[in-house]
Amino acid sequence: MKKLLLASTALAFSAGMALADEVKMGVLLGFTGPIESITPYMADGAEMAWNEINESGMFLGGQTITSVRADSTCVDSSAAQAAAERMISSDGVVAIMGADCSGVTMAVLQNVAMSAGIPMISPSATSPAFTTTESNGLFFRTSPSDARQGEILAGIVMERGFSDVALTYTNNDYGAGFANAFEESFLALGGTITSKVAHEEARGDYSAEVGQLASAGGDALVILGYVDGGGSMLRTAYELGAFENFFIGDGMYGDEMISAVGEALEGTIGTIPWAEGEGADRFHAMAEEAGVQGQSSYTRESYDAAALLALAAQAAGEATPEGIAANILNVANAPGEEILPGDLARGLEILANGGEVNYVGATNVELVGPGEAAGSYREYVVEGGEYVTVQFH
């Protein structure tokens, strides 16, 4: 009996030891729902960073990071909250890479992460609302706010000589936030918005919405939406002869857009968050080697978010939510040694020796304000059915 007790205690102890070597981090993305086509690649991107760290063997004296995936659904807040709660209470994750869409991310942040004190880095929540939301220092994002994109797009429209424009946006957090940001910047530049109309997704007929915009007039139409609704708006407006010039936001970028809208898209100008430089090139090479679709949307941001969480834990010297949250800004910004994708082992070593790092990553990470990416944008024009880069902002 005594032996059995001793043995089971020893077993329990060693099991405890094994657990201590393993740090769990969550990947909360919409594996089902509207953006299910891009989330598997985002998760792969995040796990690529953690695999790199595990292989180095230098994370917190030889511990490893285990990824815990869960479904945010992108649109169903209660499902996303339940998934986040399960991650935190039953799996025991110390930080979350996610969530993805702005609406569910806000719900998870305010109702789950903030009460549990778990830090989150979202790779793709771009709503301007996060900039002004108090998160107790728990929320960060590696994608820039749409407020910034609104400002840049407004500048581009003005620069091209369109001072009277009509504006339409998809009726959700993303569209409304983006539209407000654009309107504010555009008015500040001295422009006029003739009419601002929300449109729904998945409608058959957009002629009424277009009719309203046409009735108000304007030299160009600015569409901030998705391929589905926004693309249909653009085509309808072109076919009804309501507008000749179009400007579009990042949600409508993609090959699908060109095949769905066709010739109406010709000459359209748009913006999209875009990383260029050595970090992005290195990331793409590594992704190709690992068999991950690195060119897909937000994979670079996901890699950076995951890498930041690990580096912050290393800087804190412990994998605790408090430690990670307190160190994210330190590892993301200057001063310190610049760390690119593939350099994570070197970053861990510097931090272990008490040095400082400035994580650059795949997207030139620079966290500003309450902890969001400053972001760089690509301005493109559609010519001959192709996206042609005009310049970077």
Add this chain to the structure above:
Amino acid sequence: MEPLNALVSLSNFMLIPALAYGSQLALGALGITLIFSILRFAHFAHGDTMALGTAAVIGGTFFLQAQGITEPFGLPTALLAIPFGLLVMIAYLLTADKLVYKYFRKVKAKPLTLVMASLGVMFVTNGITRLFMGVGETRFEDGNRFLFTVREFRDFTGLAEGMALRSAQALTIITALVVMVALFWFLNRTRSGKSMRAYSDNEDLALLSGINPERVVMITWTITAILLVLAGTLYGLDKGFRPFNYFQLLLPMFAAAILGGLGSPIGAIVGAYVVAFAEMGITYAWRRVFTYLMPEGLEPTSMMQLLPVDYKFAVTFAILVIVLLFRPTGIFKGKVL
């Protein structure tokens, strides 16, 4: 030229889309009215069976396209696939009748029981459609997209405003007209049509004069299938196929049938156009039209829009409520064919 510009602008953004939409609704509402007057229940599965019929046509279209048979005379390939869709739809509706409605007719169930049964059929049909087509959008329009585009029209007439007419819209309006004429001819001139009218007028008397009720029921479903497939295909060509949008058509179609007077075919047609023009007209921003019409200095500064475009369905709903409150029999006092 100013009134002409106003008219062209109005046609482009409101009249033509409303006319096409009204024609699609009319074909659907005719089916509802037929079923109501012969089988005596409100057919809730109407929108979803329309989606299934269209799905069959789309399947046929893709098959034909794969065989290299496309675009007869620049018209959409889907027109060639309509016979296939018709066969599928007739078979489906007759099977549904045999499996579900026949029993309730035999036990002389109350109309409400049949309505609930059709609700069940609706869910099943909806599931089948989604199984084959998914929930996303399918576009199957091909051929020449336009009869004339805005730019062509503007260059030709030299007006400031332009107007476009898409092939799908023209096709819808013409087909609807032809089908309506054919239907009235059938109901008034042929033996089968007369027996349908007799059956709907007085069931017992019709039975006594030797009319076979099952045959009348079969003809009704067949005609409904033709109307459904045509309406669904034209709607899909015009606006793209998405199962949920077909389900949503249920409200305007019923509003049209009830507004015109349930059981009255001419009422269903009039009702459909009233609903379509009300939906479009009330949510249309009239500013541009009035800017052309009003004398200088009196141009409107507001959008001149009664309701935001999001309230389209609210308009239909309001029509339905008002009719049921003040004239439940509808414009043409329906009940019999």
